[in-house]
Amino acid sequence: MTEILLAEDEAALAMIIKESLETRRFSVRSCANGEEALTEYYRKKPDLLVLDIMMPKKDGLSVAKDIRKTDKHIPIIFLTAKSQAQDVVDGFHAGAQDYLKKPFSMMELIVRIDALLGRIGGEKTETIALGGFLFDAVRQTLQFGQDVMALTHRESALLALLIENRNEVLDRSAVLRKIWGDDDFFNGRSMDVFITKLRKKLSRDPNIQILNVRGLGYKLIDG
Incomplete structure (x- = not known):
């Protein structure tokens, strides 16, 4: 089963995301701050990360930068309430492949996760x-x-x-x-x-x- 590490300090939103993803047969480990997320990453080595940018103890950008020191390929999606262009650029420079601005639909998140995991399409190798x-x-x-x-x-x-x-x-x-x-x-x-x-x-x-x-x-x- 595909394992996703979710780091989101808004408890209600974290619960909605977790429950929605688990109905799609994902296994989700939810963390409420960046330090916990980094610990869980090294402990579980998930298949994909969903990181809120603004979190207590350690923000999502810092978490992504730490992970990218040893893992260049794990897909990372940022969740952000920010709307400044530089914040988006900083996110990609930190190692993210995608981002979603809050509020977002769960279906949009699921489609982006599927895309990053290569679940969309079934073409032959070319x-x-x-x-x-x-x-x-x-x-x-x-x-x-x-x-x-x-x-x-x-x-x-x-x-x-x-x-x-x-x-x-x-x-x-x-x-x-x-x-x-x-x-x-x-x-x-x-x-x-x-x-x-x-x-x-x-x-x-x-x-x-x-x-x-x-x-x-x-x-x-x-x-």
């Missing part, structure tokens, strides 16, 4: 060549030589769209609506963070570039 890389959108991996890098769900989805439209301009608003569901300002900042992460991973091949096309979007240059 490897695509990109310069010196091999990209597998189903397994969400990017291989360069013998080095295989794990991608997050959104990194993989974003790279797949860039490759599909390689050497052409990929419309920014269209990408945001397709992957993030809305082309608002906060999602736009989130996408910029993911573009930066992809550029870093692709930097091993100097012939591969992701260019900003001002006012329009991005262009993946291959060769």
Whole structure:
């Protein structure tokens, strides 16, 4: 059974989340503060983390940063009441793959959890060549030589769209609506963070570039 570690200091909300996820056959361990969450993470090694940003004793950003020192791949979703763009950017820099702004629907949380765990879709494995890389959108991996890098769900989805439209301009608003569901300002900042992460991973091949096309979007240059 998939194990989820939930860290949320609002007791009523934590109970709703826990009960809702358990009806979907998830096993949920709920913690009320960041220190407890970090202890439980090392004790149980769950499959996914749902972290509130504002928590007593240790905030969610600090918890994520500590976990990322030893675990680069476990999916992390932040819950936040904050609405400042920098808070969203800080969350992704701390190691999150996704975030939800309160209030949110339980179905939205469940869909995002399923996406990060790779439960959505059932395509066959397909490897695509990109310069010196091999990209597998189903397994969400990017291989360069013998080095295989794990991608997050959104990194993989974003790279797949860039490759599909390689050497052409990929419309920014269209990408945001397709992957993030809305082309608002906060999602736009989130996408910029993911573009930066992809550029870093692709930097091993100097012939591969992701260019900003001002006012329009991005262009993946291959060769």
